[in-house]
Amino acid sequence: SQTIHQWPATLVQPVGSPLSLECTVEGTSNPNLYWYRQAAGRGLQLLFYSVGIGQISSEVPQNLSASRPQDRQFILSSKKLLLSDSGFYLCAWSDSGVPQHFGDGTRLSIL
Amino acid sequence: AQRVTQPEKLLSVFKGAPVELKCNYSYSGSPELFWYVQYSRQRLQLLLRHISRESIKGFTADLNKGETSFHLKKPFAQEEDSAMYYCALSFSSGSRLTFGEGTQLTVNP
Numbered sequence: 001s002q003t004i005h006q007w008p009a010t011l012v013q014p015v016g017s018p019l020s021l022e023c024t025v026e027g028t029s030n031p032n033l034y035w036y037r038q039a040a041g042r043g044l045q046l047l048f049y050s051v052g053i054g055q056i057s058s059e060v061p062q063n064l065s066a067s068r069p070q071d072r073q074f075i076l077s078s079k080k081l082l083l084s085d086s087g088f089y090l091c092a093w094s095d096s097g098v099p100q101h102f103g104d105g106t107r108l109s110i111l
Numbered sequence: 112a113q114r115v116t117q118p119e120k121l122l123s124v125f126k127g128a129p130v131e132l133k134c135n136y137s138y139s140g141s142p143e144l145f146w147y148v149q150y151s152r153q154r155l156q157l158l159l160r161h162i163s164r165e166s167i168k169g170f171t172a173d174l175n176k177g178e179t180s181f182h183l184k185k186p187f188a189q190e191e192d193s194a195m196y197y198c199a200l201s202f203s204s205g206s207r208l209t210f211g212e213g214t215q216l217t218v219n220p
């Protein structure tokens with residue numbers, strides 16, 4: 001069966017530090033992969049999605065970037081975190097367009 | 112721009128009562144609409160999509176283009192329906208979803 005792993009679950013980082021959140025999917029091939037963020041009191045906001053290795057679409061211009069070095073690996077990064085990057089980050093995958101399965105999420109706090 | 116509004120952040124009903132979670136959208140084209148659910152200590156998951164016209168766990172949702180609504184309904188709520196529900200809209204190939212802020216449903220015994 002398919003599973004999705006996202007880590008770390010919680011992260012506290014100082015302003016200006018780098019970021020790397022990782023997401024991997026098992027049990028499927030060539031999935032669509034997504035990174036979402038949920039800020040306090042707001043709905044889920046799509047940050048990036050990928051339909052294949054090396055193919056990244058950015059939805060919101062900001063301080064973050066994403067990469068897909070392998071078919072089932074999706075990485076969210078930043079070179080220098082801002083206070084506004086705090087939030088809850090969710091990775092998701094699907095095999096038919098809209099995200100169907102989500103990870104447990106990462107709670108990111110910027111100090 | 113597309114927008115999804117869930118007017119109720121909290122909704123509480125008694126077991127066996129009907130429940131309706133409201134969702135309104137604004138979009139000039141022909142959207143696809145979805146409901147996602149997150150049960151306590153579980154992951155967010157897709158519940159249903161309007162194009163399937165399906166009933167999942169007793170829930171149904173009808174797209175009303177005139178009222179631009181996609182309300183989620185269940186005639187007899189169960190305690191295990193307690194969860195966070197998100198309405199979402201897709202306006203392109205499906206990869207781009209706009210989510211509402213969610214409604215926390217509590218079904219009391």
